[in-house]
Amino acid sequence: MSAPTVKYHCPCGNADNVRTPPPPHLPSSAYSFHDLHELFFCEECDAVRCNRCVSVEVSGYYCPNCLFEVPSASVRAEKNRCARSCFMCPNCLNTLQLVSSDPPDPGDGRLSIPVGTVGESPFFLYCNHCRWDSTDVNITFEKATGLAAQLQKFEDAAPDTLEFDRLKEYFEPVLRASGATSSAVPSSAANSHHLHSTSITAAASAALARDIPGVSKYNPLGRSTRGKDKSSKKDDVPEYKTRLDVSTAYAAGGEQDVEFMRHLEEDRDVATLEQRWGASWASPVQASELRPLRVPLHSKRSKRCPQCTHILIKPEQKAQTVRYKIKLLAVNYLPNISLSLPHRQTAPPTDRRSLTKSTTGEDDDEANKAMQAGLTYPFHIAIKNPMYDPIQIRLSPQRMHVPQVTSDKEKGRRPPFAISLPTTSFQVAAFADEWGYDDEEDDELDYLDDDDIGHRPKKEREKPKAKTVGVLEKKGNVTVIGGEVVLGKEARGNVKFNMLVKYQYKLPEDQGDSPSKKPVVKDFEFYTVVDLGPVVAKEERRIDDF
Amino acid sequence: MDLNDDTPVYYSKAEFIETDTGNKVSRRATIAGPQNIILGGKTIIVSQAIIRGDLRRSGAGHTVVISLGRYCLVQEYCVLRPPYKTYRGQFNYYPMKIGNCVHIGANSIVEAASVGDHVQIGKNCVIGKFAIIKDCAKIADGTIIPPNTVVPAMAEFEGSPGRFVRDLPESRSEIVESFTKKYYSRFQMLEPARR
Ligand SMILES: [Zn+2]
Ligand SMILES: [Zn+2]
Ligand SMILES: [Zn+2]
Ligand SMILES: [Zn+2]
Numbered sequence: 001m002s003a004p005t006v007k008y009h010c011p012c013g014n015a016d017n018v019r020t021p022p023p024p025h026l027p028s029s030a031y032s033f034h035d036l037h038e039l040f041f042c043e044e045c046d047a048v049r050c051n052r053c054v055s056v057e058v059s060g061y062y063c064p065n066c067l068f069e070v071p072s073a074s075v076r077a078e079k080n081r082c083a084r085s086c087f088m089c090p091n092c093l094n095t096l097q098l099v100s101s102d103p104p105d106p107g108d109g110r111l112s113i114p115v116g117t118v119g120e121s122p123f124f125l126y127c128n129h130c131r132w133d134s135t136d137v138n139i140t141f142e143k144a145t146g147l148a149a150q151l152q153k154f155e156d157a158a159p160d161t162l163e164f165d166r167l168k169e170y171f172e173p174v175l176r177a178s179g180a181t182s183s184a185v186p187s188s189a190a191n192s193h194h195l196h197s198t199s200i201t202a203a204a205s206a207a208l209a210r211d212i213p214g215v216s217k218y219n220p221l222g223r224s225t226r227g228k229d230k231s232s233k234k235d236d237v238p239e240y241k242t243r244l245d246v247s248t249a250y251a252a253g254g255e256q257d258v259e260f261m262r263h264l265e266e267d268r269d270v271a272t273l274e275q276r277w278g279a280s281w282a283s284p285v286q287a288s289e290l291r292p293l294r295v296p297l298h299s300k301r302s303k304r305c306p307q308c309t310h311i312l313i314k315p316e317q318k319a320q321t322v323r324y325k326i327k328l329l330a331v332n333y334l335p336n337i338s339l340s341l342p343h344r345q346t347a348p349p350t351d352r353r354s355l356t357k358s359t360t361g362e363d364d365d366e367a368n369k370a371m372q373a374g375l376t377y378p379f380h381i382a383i384k385n386p387m388y389d390p391i392q393i394r395l396s397p398q399r400m401h402v403p404q405v406t407s408d409k410e411k412g413r414r415p416p417f418a419i420s421l422p423t424t425s426f427q428v429a430a431f432a433d434e435w436g437y438d439d440e441e442d443d444e445l446d447y448l449d450d451d452d453i454g455h456r457p458k459k460e461r462e463k464p465k466a467k468t469v470g471v472l473e474k475k476g477n478v479t480v481i482g483g484e485v486v487l488g489k490e491a492r493g494n495v496k497f498n499m500l501v502k503y504q505y506k507l508p509e510d511q512g513d514s515p516s517k518k519p520v521v522k523d524f525e526f527y528t529v530v531d532l533g534p535v536v537a538k539e540e541r542r543i544d545d546f
Numbered sequence: 547m548d549l550n551d552d553t554p555v556y557y558s559k560a561e562f563i564e565t566d567t568g569n570k571v572s573r574r575a576t577i578a579g580p581q582n583i584i585l586g587g588k589t590i591i592v593s594q595a596i597i598r599g600d601l602r603r604s605g606a607g608h609t610v611v612i613s614l615g616r617y618c619l620v621q622e623y624c625v626l627r628p629p630y631k632t633y634r635g636q637f638n639y640y641p642m643k644i645g646n647c648v649h650i651g652a653n654s655i656v657e658a659a660s661v662g663d664h665v666q667i668g669k670n671c672v673i674g675k676f677a678i679i680k681d682c683a684k685i686a687d688g689t690i691i692p693p694n695t696v697v698p699a700m701a702e703f704e705g706s707p708g709r710f711v712r713d714l715p716e717s718r719s720e721i722v723e724s725f726t727k728k729y730y731s732r733f734q735m736l737e738p739a740r741r
Binding site: 321 | 549550554603662680681683689690692693694695696698699700701706707709710715716717718720721
């Protein structure tokens with residue numbers, strides 16, 4: 001997305017006593033700011049929450065291909081993959097189709113993609129993207145339904161499955177033991193997962209350390225404590241004996257792989273990392289031996305506030321519905337801020353050719369729209385109030401910190417740009433139902449002047465107004481204010497600054513608890529980062545023009 | 547998709563036909579078999595798009611071949627063509643249903659069986675025969691969706707073959723709805739210039 005942009009701060013990345021976000025030129029800035037549409041709002045805490053800080057719980061599993069909703073009770077037994085008839089192409093990872101061994105269509109010249117599950121057995125899986133088919137690896141089916149079940153016996157009998165089951169059995173008592181000691185800790189979803197995996201890691205690394213002498217030197221869980229817990233942890237875990245000796249478990253491997261590589265003619269004969277990634281440890285080196293994998297399940301997720309554990313997002317049960325039982329989005333609570341740069345707006349085209357182009361649109365010449373160092377530009381900030389109460393709002397840009405890094409020469413350098421915004425507060429009217437959100441005429445987004453709808457060319461509106469900084473327009477629940485950026489001669493890169501948004505609103509009397517029946521005034525504030533886009537030096541601009 | 551973009555998109559009065567329900571169809575688009583095509587209202591079909599309502603199921607009587615909902619946009623050089631297959635020895639076309647607030651980018655070819663509400667299909671995509679695209683899904687620019695693929699709700703697909711890349715935010719339906727409605731209001735008539 002092209003500038004100008006506004007992103008909203010979630011304070012979760014800050015230390016407890018810090019309220020301000022990192023300065024915009026630091027890389028950490030990108031991790032603290034989010035699109036308003038991706039943020040949540042906890043009414044209980046009166047605070048913004050983001051995907052980095054909410055606790056996530058799975059509320060349901062489904063297969064992304066057949067869309068079957070898998071009961072969570074069977075997810076583990078089915079190893080998180082579709083147990084019906086969905087497979088991924090081992091070659092291109094597309095989903096495979098089941099085709100029958102019907103005689104091909106009588107040649108009517110049309111390209112025939114075999115479809116349909118009626119017809120004659122044996123059936124086989126076919127990729128209609130890369131044309132891989134499962135007869136290459138000797139997989140065919142007698143019945144057209146329940147393919148996973150038909151392949152189940154092979155999957156269950158595979159040496160790696162057996163070994164994995166044995167490993168699970170082996171670790172189960174260890175997990176139970178460590179689970180008993182750690183279950184006292186209150187658990188958000190993220191927490192319990194974390195504890196779970198550390199206990200596995202601890203047990204696994206202890207076992208590894210004993211079996212392979214060199215490994216004990218590397219202990220990621222606490223290098224400094226090496227020696228201290230030497231005896232205690234290791235002895236808790238009994239010795240694990242593999243089912244098969246890995247060197248004899250597979251026919252392939254070693255010499256045979258070398259032989260295969262020696263006669264290699266095309267690199268695509270070797271299975272790529274991506275093709276092997278989802279398979280177990282026993283994935284073949286030869287692309288021709290790759291077997292189809294069942295499609296991994298997807299999940300629907302609920303989200304909770306990390307502080308008060310109230311639910312912020314709760315999807316409806318049905319997998320393919322996009323409705324939510326609870327959906328507390330920040331966009332419905334915080335003022336929605338959007339920016340525009342008047343100098344970047346295009347005049348209506350005058351000839352037919354450019355008119356056609358304007359409908360496909362957006363590949364403008366970015367360089368021509370960049371701001372030039374040493375000049376002053378106005379910008380507009382539109383603020384839309386999503387709440388049923390009017391708000392009194394004040395915007396204050398944070399002073400630019402000039403990084404004092406390099407030489408003495410640079411010290412005391414002036415900030416590369418200065419931002420002017422109205423210093424007083426201003427009102428944004430309340431959201432009212434008649435201003436939109438109903439499907440009929442017209443819609444909530446149209447807050448241009450009436451003159452703009454259609455007939456009058458934009459040029460006239462662009463004429464510099466008498467007032468650049470201040471409230472420019474109020475319409476419905478949107479107030480547009482003007483700001484100005486003065487670019488220094490040395491300004492380069494993007495004009496980015498943090499902006500504090502502070503506002504007040506009155507809760508209606510019946511909601512307030514105060515006995516005097518006076519309306520309760522509420523305050524709220526949050527930070528945003530504003531990116532007005534790139535600045536080019538004057539010379540660069542001139543080169544671009546010709 | 548820039549929700550803040552207010553820039554008008556101009557079209558010439560001479561080029562477009564506006565229907566009673568606010569559909570705007572370019573005279574330079576190819577609308578074959580218009581009696582078999584339903585446009586839900588406030589849907590825009592721009593120049594050079596091709597919609598094949600003529601590829602209908604065999605047999606007598608009226609039939610809907612392609613239906614589009616409200617606030618849809620079919621960009622330049624798009625081709626919307628109903629899917630076909632030979633089933634029990636019988637060759638046939640099957641209807642294509644496209645929901646509300648669906649934008650299809652320039653040069654994309656769509657042969658899906660169904661496209662849900664609030665779906666965004668980028669430019670230069672190929673949506674294969676009988677693909678099913680559920681609500682609020684997004685197909686990134688240049689993606690190839692092979693025939694019979696199912697794209698689940700709220701998922702973004704990308705690549706060749708198109709594969710799941712990410713879940714879209716919970717606000718997706720609201721974002722797409724605002725964007726498509728706003729696009730319709732930005733799509734403005736320009737009176738012919740005086741000479
Ligand atoms: Zn957060
Ligand atoms: Zn499935
Ligand atoms: Zn394939
Ligand atoms: Zn909370």
